[in-house]
């Protein structure tokens with residue numbers, strides 16, 4: 001992966017690290033390294049970035065790396081798309097782009113999902129700010145003019161720091 005040697009920078013909000021994905025092959029390599037981290041189970045990962053940044057693309061590579069086969073549906077209309085990995089890991093892929101109804105949070109069981117076991121991935125987490133717990137790891141993806149992706153990883157919890165250390169290793 002390009003820029004893999006960049007130093008880890010300590011900030012008051014946690015630990016951050018910057019990467020560059022030159023193509024989807026780099027996204028895939030990153031997804032595979034994340035999938036191999038035991039701390040990923042039960043983690044909450046927030047995916048930040050503009051429309052078309054590459055959030056869903058990353059989720060698809062991560063789901064494949066976790067052994068999900070067949071067509072991977074996007075959650076845009078359902079808000080959440082659940083998956084189950086072959087080893088039994090529950091994965092919840094949220095897209096809060098159209099999320100606006102606070103009642104839905106409890107009614108649709110989102111509170112229970114975030115309180116329970118399994119991997120939670122969320123696009124547009126800012127639309128559910130104040131409802132989700134803090135993300136263990138925030139991944140911010142920016143599409144650059146040359147079509148590469150500038151990626152900022154930010155750990156907000158000990159689990160997130162553990163993940164970051166695994167990825168960096």
Ligand SMILES: Nc1ncnc2c1ncn2[C@@H]1O[C@H](COP(=O)(O)OP(=O)(O)OP(=O)(O)O)[C@@H](O)[C@H]1O
Nearest residue numbers: 021022023024027050051052053054055056057149
């Ligand atoms: N690492 C990458 N390198 C090159 N192109 C990429 C990369 N990641 C994603 N893309 C391309 O960017 C486009 C948009 O990606 P994607 O749908 O994943 O964005 P998104 O962040 O989920 O957007 P939205 O906010 O609309 O859900 C796709 O055409 C995809 O092929």
Ligand SMILES: [Mg+2]
Nearest residue numbers: 055056057123
């Ligand atoms: Mg998307």
